[in-house]
Amino acid sequence: MATQVTAQRRFSFLRVAIALQTLTIFLQAVSAGLLLTASYGETLHSAGARVMYGASMLYVLAAVLAWKPGGGPLTPVWHATGFLVLASVQVVLGIAHVPSVHLPLGVLMFGLSVLALVRG
Secondary structure, three states: OHHHHHHHHHHHHHHHHHHHHHHHHHHHHHHHHHHHHOOOHHHHHHHHHHHHHHHHHHHHHHHHHHHOOOOOOOHHHHHHHHHHHHHHHHHHHHHOOOHHHHHHHHHHHHHHHHHHHHHO
16 A cells, blocks of 8 residues: 555656656747847747756656656656657757747657656
C-alpha cells in the first residue's frame, strides 16, 4: 500500500513538472509577442527563458524520481532529457538571435509538451 501511495505521488510530481514546463513555454510565446510591442518585453522574455529552462530541469528530476525509486518506465526520462536538449538549443538560438529557427522550435516544444502532458 505504501508503495502505491509513493508511486502516485511521484506520478503526480511528474505531471506537475510537465504542466509547469508547458505553462512556461506558453508564457514564452506571450512574452515573445510583448518583445515586439512593449519596452519591457525583452526583460520578460529573458527572465521567462530562465524559468522555462528550470522547468525543463525539474521535468528531468521528476522523471528520474518516477523511474528509479518507483520502478516506473524509463521512457519519461528519455522524453525529459530530450526536452532539456531542446531547451538548451532554444536558449542558444535565442541568445544568437536566430528567430527563423528559434520561433518554430518554440512552437514544436509547446506542442510536444502538451502531448507529454496529455499522455502523462
